[in-house]
Amino acid sequence: MTTPTIEEPHTAEAPKPTKRARRATRIAEAASGGWKVLLFKVIALGIIDAMALYAILVLVQSEQWLIAGIVLAVTAFANWIYFSRGHLPAKYLIPGLIFLFVFQIFAAGYTGYVAFTNYGTGHNSTKDSAINALMLSAQERVPDSPAYQLTIVEQLGELSFLVTDPDGDVRLGGEERPLEPVDNAEMDGGKAVGVPGYNTLSFAQIVADQQRIADMAVPISDDPNDGALRTPDGSVAYAYVSKLVYDEAADTMTDTRTGVVYSDIGTGAFTAPDGTELLPGWQIFVGFDNFVRAFGEESIRGPFFSVLTWTFVFAFLSVFLCFAAGLFLAIVFNDPRMKSKRYYRVIMILPYAFPGFLSALVWAGMMNQEFGFINVVLFGGADIPWLTNEWLAKFSILLVNLWLGFPYMFLICTGALQAIPDELQEAARVDGASAWQVFRNIKLPLLFVAVAPLLIASFAYNFNNFVLIYMLTGGGPRDVSAGVNVGATDILISMVYKVAFVGSTSDYGLASAFSIIIFLLVGTISVIAFRRTKALEELV
Amino acid sequence: MSDLKPGAPAARGLLDRVAASDDELTTTTTLTTGGGGVRGQGKQPRRPFKRYFRETGWRHLVGIGVAIFAIFPLLYVFSASLNPGGTLLTANGLFSNFNFESYVDLFNSPRHPYGAWYVNTLVIGLVTAAGTVLMGALAAYSFSRMRFTGRRFGLTTLLVVQMFPQMLAAVAIFLLMVAIGDIFPALGLNTQIGLIMVYLGGALGVNTYLMYGFFNTVPSSIDEAAKIDGAGHARIFFTIILRLVAPILAVVGLLSFIGTASEFMLASVILIDPDKQTLAVGLYKFVSDEFSKNWSIFAAGAVLAAILPVALFLALQRYIVGGLTAGSVK
Numbered sequence: 065m066t067t068p069t070i071e072e073p074h075t076a077e078a079p080k081p082t083k084r085a086r087r088a089t090r091i092a093e094a095a096s097g098g099w100k101v102l103l104f105k106v107i108a109l110g111i112i113d114a115m116a117l118y119a120i121l122v123l124v125q126s127e128q129w130l131i132a133g134i135v136l137a138v139t140a141f142a143n144w145i146y147f148s149r150g151h152l153p154a155k156y157l158i159p160g161l162i163f164l165f166v167f168q169i170f171a172a173g174y175t176g177y178v179a180f181t182n183y184g185t186g187h188n189s190t191k192d193s194a195i196n197a198l199m200l201s202a203q204e205r206v207p208d209s210p211a212y213q214l215t216i217v218e219q220l221g222e223l224s225f226l227v228t229d230p231d232g233d234v235r236l237g238g239e240e241r242p243l244e245p246v247d248n249a250e251m252d253g254g255k256a257v258g259v260p261g262y263n264t265l266s267f268a269q270i271v272a273d274q275q276r277i278a279d280m281a282v283p284i285s286d287d288p289n290d291g292a293l294r295t296p297d298g299s300v301a302y303a304y305v306s307k308l309v310y311d312e313a314a315d316t317m318t319d320t321r322t323g324v325v326y327s328d329i330g331t332g333a334f335t336a337p338d339g340t341e342l343l344p345g346w347q348i349f350v351g352f353d354n355f356v357r358a359f360g361e362e363s364i365r366g367p368f369f370s371v372l373t374w375t376f377v378f379a380f381l382s383v384f385l386c387f388a389a390g391l392f393l394a395i396v397f398n399d400p401r402m403k404s405k406r407y408y409r410v411i412m413i414l415p416y417a418f419p420g421f422l423s424a425l426v427w428a429g430m431m432n433q434e435f436g437f438i439n440v441v442l443f444g445g446a447d448i449p450w451l452t453n454e455w456l457a458k459f460s461i462l463l464v465n466l467w468l469g470f471p472y473m474f475l476i477c478t479g480a481l482q483a484i485p486d487e488l489q490e491a492a493r494v495d496g497a498s499a500w501q502v503f504r505n506i507k508l509p510l511l512f513v514a515v516a517p518l519l520i521a522s523f524a525y526n527f528n529n530f531v532l533i534y535m536l537t538g539g540g541p542r543d544v545s546a547g548v549n550v551g552a553t554d555i556l557i558s559m560v561y562k563v564a565f566v567g568s569t570s571d572y573g574l575a576s577a578f579s580i581i582i583f584l585l586v587g588t589i590s591v592i593a594f595r596r597t598k599a600l601e602e603l604v
Numbered sequence: 605m606s607d608l609k610p611g612a613p614a615a616r617g618l619l620d621r622v623a624a625s626d627d628e629l630t631t632t633t634t635l636t637t638g639g640g641g642v643r644g645q646g647k648q649p650r651r652p653f654k655r656y657f658r659e660t661g662w663r664h665l666v667g668i669g670v671a672i673f674a675i676f677p678l679l680y681v682f683s684a685s686l687n688p689g690g691t692l693l694t695a696n697g698l699f700s701n702f703n704f705e706s707y708v709d710l711f712n713s714p715r716h717p718y719g720a721w722y723v724n725t726l727v728i729g730l731v732t733a734a735g736t737v738l739m740g741a742l743a744a745y746s747f748s749r750m751r752f753t754g755r756r757f758g759l760t761t762l763l764v765v766q767m768f769p770q771m772l773a774a775v776a777i778f779l780l781m782v783a784i785g786d787i788f789p790a791l792g793l794n795t796q797i798g799l800i801m802v803y804l805g806g807a808l809g810v811n812t813y814l815m816y817g818f819f820n821t822v823p824s825s826i827d828e829a830a831k832i833d834g835a836g837h838a839r840i841f842f843t844i845i846l847r848l849v850a851p852i853l854a855v856v857g858l859l860s861f862i863g864t865a866s867e868f869m870l871a872s873v874i875l876i877d878p879d880k881q882t883l884a885v886g887l888y889k890f891v892s893d894e895f896s897k898n899w900s901i902f903a904a905g906a907v908l909a910a911i912l913p914v915a916l917f918l919a920l921q922r923y924i925v926g927g928l929t930a931g932s933v934k
Contacts, residue, residue: 101838122787152837153755156746160739160808164765167777167805172768174776183779393670402660408667410918412674417917419866421884422906425891426681429899435692437680467673528769531868535888557771557869564775565873572775579772587767 109146113139138162172583179576182332182350185569186343191328194346195310198317198334200281201344203292203304212293212301213255216270216277217262223273225282225293226264227301228256236262242283243293270298308342317342354577363547364574368559370543374458375555379526382465383519389466390473391511395503397474398481416471424535427464431536451537454552461553465532469522480514481507516597523593524586528557548574556582681903690900706904716893718905720879721886724796725865725909728882731800733861736807737853743808744815745841749827759816765809770802771869777802778873794876802874803864811856818852819845855923862913883909 116139123132142162145154181187189197213228217236224238226249234256237243249256258264270277281292284303291305309318317326317334326334326342333345358368393412397405415423430437431450439446450460484507492502533539539554539562548571549562556578564575651659684695688705710718746752747759770777778793781802785792792798822845830840846853868884875881878889887905890898 101842119788126787128787153746153750153752156742156750156841157758160743160812163739163801163804164808167780167802168765168768168770168773168809171770171773171776171780171805174780175773178776178779393666396663396666399660399663402663405667408671411671413918413921414678414914415674417914417921418678418910419862419884419913421866421868421888422681422910423677425887425902426677426906428891429684429692429695429902430677430680432692435696437696440693440696467677471674524767528771530771531866531884534868560772561774561869564778572779575775579775583768583772587764590767 105146109143113143175576175579178572179354179580180349180351181347181573182345182353183347183573183576184571187332187345187347188572189344189346191346194333194344195317197344198342199306199308199310202308202319203281203294203306205294206291206303206305209303212303214293214295214299214301215255215257216265216298217259218265219262223265223277223280224262225280225295225301226256226259226262227293228254237282237293239280239282242285265298274298350573354573355581357574358577358581361547363545367543367546367548367550368578370552371550371554371556371559374553375527378458378461378465378555379523379529381462382469382526382529383522385462385466386469386473386522387477387515387519389470390475391477393470393474394477394481398478412474413471415467416469416475420468421531421535423468424464424532427460427467428536431460452541454541457537457541457553461533461536464536465526465529468532469526472522476515476518477511480511483514484510513597517594520590520593520597524590527555527586528582529555530557530561533558534561556585681906684900684903685907687900687903690903691897692899695899695903706900707908709901710904710908713901715878716886716890717879718886721881721883722908724880725883728796728800728803728871729861729865732803732807732864733857735800735804736811736860737857739804739807740811740815740856741846741849741853742841743812744819745845747812747816748819749824759813762809762812766813770806774869774873777870781874793874794880796875796880799871799874802870803867807860811860815849815852815856818849822848851923854920858916858920862917865913 116135119135120132123129123135142158145151145158210230212230215226217224217226222238224236224241225243226234226236226246227243228234232254234246234249234251235243236246236249236259246256246259248260250258265273277295277298281294281304282301283292284290291303293301294304295301307319307321309320310316311318315328318324319326324336324340326336326340329335330348331341331345332348332350333341333343335341357364359365397408428451431439433439433447433449433452436450438450439448449456451457488506488510489502492506497505533553533555537551537553539551539558541553542549542551548559549567550559554562560575560578560582563571563578653661680695680698683698683700684690685706686699686703687695687697687701688703688709690701690706747755781793781798783792784798785794789795790797791801826844826848827840830844835844865882866884867882868888871882872885872888875885878886881889883905887902887909890905891902
């Protein structure tokens with residue numbers, strides 16, 4: 065009876081033409097996907113394509129051929145994937161992968177690149193723009209420069225100076241457009257106030273565009289030695305002359321006033337024979353210099369090593385203290401006879417739920433030396449430097465991190481304890497083990513297997529616990545003898561942030577080198593730790 | 605699993621059963637766990653105080669101590685927020701005043717646009733969370749349900765990428781955003797879209813593994829049944845799978861929202877104008893500008909900023925904790 069029923073579909077399927085089968089699948093696919101999905105696909109891809117097209121146009125205009133090519137290739141690839149049949153995994157992976165590649169993998173690689181350059185304040189552009197910037201910045205107001213009456217005019221978004229010199233001659237010019245005489249200017253009391261074809265800027269517009277106007281330098285004539293006109297306020301202009309002269313053939317900058325010759329000696333800046341550098345310089349490839357500086361230069365090595373040590377101590381102690389407190393509490397509250405555990409639990413979870421950056425700021429207020437609650441109320445007006453003494457600050461950070469972290473450890477330890485089957489303990493008790501032995505030899509090892517990966521993750525997290533350090537002490541108290549801006553409680557990541565973004569000078573190269581070092585450290589530790597926990601897991 | 609309706613007699617029976625099993629559980633564990641070296645002797649209606657203290661009383665003492673430690677800073681900041689015009693010093697008189705004026709002042713400072721920060725944080729957090737959930741779910745679905753070359757490699761890569769937090773690349777991200785800003789001012793430095801894109805870059809690494817584990821627990825016979833009924837992959841994913849994995853979507857979305865809302869490092873590097881900043885960056889600047897002077901206004905801002913994450917967390921804590929442990933222990 066059963067054989068024919070099974071065979072029937074087989075025989076029915078085999079002779080059917082594949083064309084029809086294919087059509088059936090296509091219909092099924094179309095019916096299942098529905099026009100809504102298709103519409104969504106077309107609209108979403110349309111928007112992305114439009115943006116990509118715009119990007120490519122802009123990139124081509126600014127002659128960024130390589131990036132334009134990459135954008136084109138990626139967009140074409142995405143379109144091909146989504147409009148072709150099959151390639152299912154790619155269809156599901158592309159959206160996430162694009163962001164992952166640009167902002168994580170590329171960013172990581174770019175960090176590696178920057179670590180080998182001298183990128184930073186004074187070294188953030190190409191040599192050509194450095195030369196231009198030098199010439200501009202070395203412009204000095206000619207001491208006896210006459211005051212030129214000035215009106216700012218605009219044409220198609222480009223600003224121009226309409227100047228009336230003391231002799232009454234009217235001339236017009238803009239950036240890289242030397243002044244040219246104008247005959248048909250509108251005059252008002254001996255001052256030109258407008259030119260046909262140009263809009264005169266009102267006072268409000270000048271204020272709104274202040275910075276751009278202040279940065280303008282309009283060449284007085286074709287000869288750069290004549291200098292340029294600049295204006296401090298938008299109504300009067302003065303003549304400025306650059307004291308630097310660039311000699312293209314010799315690749316040197318000469319200071320016309322002192323006669324010092326600055327030459328390019330391969331350090332990314334024009335340097336005088338006595339070692340003085342003209343800044344801005346430009347970005348160059350410096351090889352392992354940043355790493356050599358981190359490990360070699362006395363004023364950086366000292367602070368770097370103390371920061372490194374403190375980072376390890378901080379991360380380890382944070383995990384250890386939080387885990388110890390969490391485990392203790394989990395054991396205390398894991399007693400079935402105890403009532404109203406739920407209320408304690410809710411209260412104890414609050415520090416974990418409260419946003420971390422706010423906690424750190426609130427604690428910083430409470431630990432304030434003069435006015436903080438802890439000193440004024442708890443210690444009756446004592447003057448304890450919780451956050452400004454090197455060792456107390458470290459202690460405070462650990463205390464606050466304990467407050468932040470114990471609820472999490474409490475939760476996971478409770479979960480892990482409850483997951484241990486009762487039979488194991490029962491068996492041990494029957495065999496005559498004491499409560500302590502049960503805990504030490506049965507519960508603890510099993511607990512460790514369950515929470516070890518979480519402890520490693522917690523270590524890695526605390527290794528880079530930037531928010532806590534930066535919000536609570538700002539890394540301070542500052543180490544004044546250090547060659548970089550670091551303090552006693554800085555960890556590596558906050559040092560990276562401060563070297564790169566805080567203060568008047570930024571050293572992106574050095575900061576990136578530190579980032580790479582952190583990555584190598586965390587990566588190595590994680591790999592070793594995960595290996596060992598895997599071994600632990602296999603043992604049990 | 606009989607079909608229960610609220611108020612049905614069956615429900616009462618079930619409740620009784622739950623209560624009974626609870627009781628059973630309690631007694632067995634009393635006998636077996638016996639933590640603290642107590643020899644269980646069955647239940648007694650009333651224990652003498654000394655014994656009560658030795659068995660559970662001290663636990664309550666520990667609990668009260670820890671609860672005070674845990675909640676004190678939160679009470680302190682709440683009390684400080686109710687003390688209008690208060691400085692750091694006057695905030696020390698706990699609950700000496702009860703006035704919500706600081707909450708109003710908070711929104712009237714042109715130099716510190718708190719309202720804008722709040723909206724920015726919500727928008728950035730929500731968009732990032734939605735994007736993270738969507739992209740993570742798509743990736744997890746393909747890793748869980750499809751077999752393709754590079755699948756193993758992809759999973760391993762995601763694990764490795766997790767170890768390189770985006771913070772470490774802050775310098776590179778900053779320079780990248782400057783470069784993007786030169787070409788597309790709307791996406792580059794000092795834009796919220798730019799910041800969201802940066803956050804989305806970190807979305808896959810952290811969450812795909814968590815979701816992948818959960819997707820694997822949904823039996824693939826469900827997809828196959830749907831496929832036989834003629835559903836295509838898109839329909840299976842959007843109308844069947846996504847509903848079945850809703851708990852993990854909620855957890856990932858919530859974690860992503862909370863994480864984004866309190867992220868400081870990247871937000872402080874990318875967002876420059878005060879109007880565009882998030883709460884984390886804004887409140888930090890606020891505190892460092894006028895630390896002890898306007899403490900009550902800061903406290904009010906902190907309370908308002910914390911309400912949403914704390915409420916979400918408490919409401920969903922069961923899932924979050926479950927998700928945290930499940931995801932990390934694989």
